[in-house]
Amino acid sequence: MTVLELQHVSKSFAATQALKDMSLAIEPGEIHAIVGENGAGKSTLIKIMTGVHQPDRGEIRVGGVAVTLRGTQDAQGAGIAAIYQEPMVFPDLDVAENIFISNRAESAVMNWRRLYAEADLLVAKLGVKLDVRRAASGLTLAEQQTVEIARALSLNVKVLIMDEPTASLSAHEVARLLDIARALRAQGVSVIYISHRLDEIFQIADRVTVIRDGSHISTKPIAEVTPEGLVHDMVGRAIDSFAVKTEASPHGAPVLQMQGLGRAGVFRGINATVHAGEVLCFAGLVGARRTDVALALFGIAPATEGEIKIDGAPVTIRTPAEAMAHQIAYVSEDRRKMGLAMTLPIFANISLASLGKLMGLFGLINAKAETAMAETYRKQLAIKSADTRVEVGKLSGGNQQKVMLAKWLETKPRILIFDEPTRGIDVGAKAEVHNIIRTLAGQGVAVIVISSDLPEVLALADRVLVMREGTQAGLLPIEEASQERVIGLAAGHDMKGAA
Amino acid sequence: MHPQTLRILALAAALLATVLFFSTQIDGYLSERMFTRISTSAAVILPIAVGQAIVVITRNIDLSIGSTMGVVAYLTGDYLSGHPELHPVLVLCLAMGIGAGIGAINGILVAWGRVPSIIVTLGTLALLRSFLVEYSDARTITTASLPQWLVDLPQANAFSIFGIDVRVTVVLALASAVVMGLCLSRLRAARRFFAVGSNPDAAVMAGINLPMVTLLAFVLSGALAGLSGFLFLAKFGNITVVAGMGFELKSVAAVVVGGVSILGGSGSMVGVVIGTVLVDTIDNSLTRWELVSEFWRDALLGFLIMAAVTVDTFMSRQLSRLSRKES
Numbered sequence: 001m002t003v004l005e006l007q008h009v010s011k012s013f014a015a016t017q018a019l020k021d022m023s024l025a026i027e028p029g030e031i032h033a034i035v036g037e038n039g040a041g042k043s044t045l046i047k048i049m050t051g052v053h054q055p056d057r058g059e060i061r062v063g064g065v066a067v068t069l070r071g072t073q074d075a076q077g078a079g080i081a082a083i084y085q086e087p088m089v090f091p092d093l094d095v096a097e098n099i100f101i102s103n104r105a106e107s108a109v110m111n112w113r114r115l116y117a118e119a120d121l122l123v124a125k126l127g128v129k130l131d132v133r134r135a136a137s138g139l140t141l142a143e144q145q146t147v148e149i150a151r152a153l154s155l156n157v158k159v160l161i162m163d164e165p166t167a168s169l170s171a172h173e174v175a176r177l178l179d180i181a182r183a184l185r186a187q188g189v190s191v192i193y194i195s196h197r198l199d200e201i202f203q204i205a206d207r208v209t210v211i212r213d214g215s216h217i218s219t220k221p222i223a224e225v226t227p228e229g230l231v232h233d234m235v236g237r238a239i240d241s242f243a244v245k246t247e248a249s250p251h252g253a254p255v256l257q258m259q260g261l262g263r264a265g266v267f268r269g270i271n272a273t274v275h276a277g278e279v280l281c282f283a284g285l286v287g288a289r290r291t292d293v294a295l296a297l298f299g300i301a302p303a304t305e306g307e308i309k310i311d312g313a314p315v316t317i318r319t320p321a322e323a324m325a326h327q328i329a330y331v332s333e334d335r336r337k338m339g340l341a342m343t344l345p346i347f348a349n350i351s352l353a354s355l356g357k358l359m360g361l362f363g364l365i366n367a368k369a370e371t372a373m374a375e376t377y378r379k380q381l382a383i384k385s386a387d388t389r390v391e392v393g394k395l396s397g398g399n400q401q402k403v404m405l406a407k408w409l410e411t412k413p414r415i416l417i418f419d420e421p422t423r424g425i426d427v428g429a430k431a432e433v434h435n436i437i438r439t440l441a442g443q444g445v446a447v448i449v450i451s452s453d454l455p456e457v458l459a460l461a462d463r464v465l466v467m468r469e470g471t472q473a474g475l476l477p478i479e480e481a482s483q484e485r486v487i488g489l490a491a492g493h494d495m496k497g498a499a
Numbered sequence: 500m501h502p503q504t505l506r507i508l509a510l511a512a513a514l515l516a517t518v519l520f521f522s523t524q525i526d527g528y529l530s531e532r533m534f535t536r537i538s539t540s541a542a543v544i545l546p547i548a549v550g551q552a553i554v555v556i557t558r559n560i561d562l563s564i565g566s567t568m569g570v571v572a573y574l575t576g577d578y579l580s581g582h583p584e585l586h587p588v589l590v591l592c593l594a595m596g597i598g599a600g601i602g603a604i605n606g607i608l609v610a611w612g613r614v615p616s617i618i619v620t621l622g623t624l625a626l627l628r629s630f631l632v633e634y635s636d637a638r639t640i641t642t643a644s645l646p647q648w649l650v651d652l653p654q655a656n657a658f659s660i661f662g663i664d665v666r667v668t669v670v671l672a673l674a675s676a677v678v679m680g681l682c683l684s685r686l687r688a689a690r691r692f693f694a695v696g697s698n699p700d701a702a703v704m705a706g707i708n709l710p711m712v713t714l715l716a717f718v719l720s721g722a723l724a725g726l727s728g729f730l731f732l733a734k735f736g737n738i739t740v741v742a743g744m745g746f747e748l749k750s751v752a753a754v755v756v757g758g759v760s761i762l763g764g765s766g767s768m769v770g771v772v773i774g775t776v777l778v779d780t781i782d783n784s785l786t787r788w789e790l791v792s793e794f795w796r797d798a799l800l801g802f803l804i805m806a807a808v809t810v811d812t813f814m815s816r817q818l819s820r821l822s823r824k825e826s
Binding site: 052071072073075076082084088089090091092093097101102106107108109110151 | 684685686687688690691693694696697698700701702703704705706707708760764765
């Protein structure tokens, strides 16, 4: 008896067919992983299961009975809920209200005291410390996600869809999330687990389904598949998993020096030098304040202590404009909030940071040059879109990332900071982004990469700076960096010499 | 301290400072007469401010409420001249019903027509006014055609406290704020206004019926504009086609000064009440202040809106900086 079943579901948007004759059956109390490249149709699949979209053809069955899901409300009524890669919280409401906002089992009149007590209980069940009376506006991504999971739990769902739940979490939180998924399974809840991180899938999934180009490719028990086999099914061709870098690449003169860099109450004591052609990776747990160092370097939240030197000369960076004048570029983690104008077309996003160059007669923008510039990047970075007039909001995550990268590359940066460059993008696109980063370093750009993905850090870095709670826990040359060593430093005990 | 509490305290302090300032400028300012004057005038604005607040909390705006008020005042007065025997409670229902109907039109266009509320209500603001001109044929409703109880209503006392008279109209207006205030903090259904305004995408994902919540906000706003229209009719008795003109600006000022975020998602009825009283106190006091020409009143209202939003932005930035330091 299946708890949720899709039978021959198809869905098209305008000219694109997002799902083709998709069939899928979820058993009660299983963790069912779904993998596929970006654009494979995972998002559409989730939206069909949560009632956001309705299938053009085919049927959805819940507990063996055909249903029509006309919205998330219907889906929740049928016992299906989802948590997303970008958490959906209400910033002005407090944590407890965020958890119970869609809970129809609650009484019509708010009993705030009981609400807080129940929220406390749910949050405690997740093993998290969180003040449920706090407004959600100040929560970190990881905390917001906790709120979302608690919200789904409060609904007593039969099927919980997790869409890239660990994309923004670091090792510590990932482990906790996997525990939560297991606990849900033990209670008979089915978890549909969507992730690009194959190691997680092998840790927790009972079965795994591969989809490609909107079609179902395979569903197998986890014991019968190998990572290589999965990747092969996903991309339809074999792909090299990225090798760990064993020695630093040759590099040039020091470009960026941070000496005792800090920002009062946020982080302190960062000492590191980035040379031309070198990749310095910032590793650490979420909340280790790595992004804040980037924000200081880029002038968004300027440093208050210590010194930044560029080419050996001390500089002050108080605004992004000043940072850009020093040829610093920052490709941020939060594409939606800090990186891209979602309602503008691709070309306008790419040219945004370098409009000065495109100015012609009377200070008007040379539209031809602008389009040509965008077109160059579309080809060079393989941005998947018919042309550059498409709104950025309509692209997949990986392609949005490329647009953002193009914008900053056009500023011809000498210092390029990437914040979680491959968060939530698929294996194929990930390899492409890694190649771009290596190529840029090869051209003499000083690169800083902030990443919570350890294999990525070890594949890219020449040196690894590990942060813990706003301080520098260690600076390792790549030869000395291992997964164990980095995790140890990040978590608070150096395992140098330990096995 | 909770930011919202801090905001209310700051507002109360501003109100106190305003009253103290004018008491040094205007003879006999701290009198019963002045209290009655300001409280009855603020009573007309308070319901539309409450309605405007609900709409603004959902990340919309209702610019039509001045015209709605005028239409309600005129139609109700017109109907009463033909049916003077209608029971007062039914008159109130009629006024709020007409308002709710107009609000529903706004709400449907915003929620299902997907037209931005600023456009829809700017349209109905003009349309309703033109309708009123056409319908009234430039006739004026006069006190002579109204039933006696309505003409007497503005002078009717609900109760007296320390020799200060509190009018029935003031109690009616305050009741609307108290009831809506309790609903907003206590009713699960009303909490959805905040959810929708705080993050519309998340609201849809959480299974909230976004169009329905939007519609409800506009219907409430319309009904409350109906209440204001009724109070306006009672207070002035003579209703011309320009009745309620410019009240949309007053309602927005009261709401914004009262600390409701113009970006949606937050605000309290206590703030709205103090904001309304503050805006109306300044408005009324300026007409008696010899140093300033009466024509500057609108300018001051505009300035207040801008100042309130500026101070609000500044304050929330400081607060978030503070909380970041603590964590």
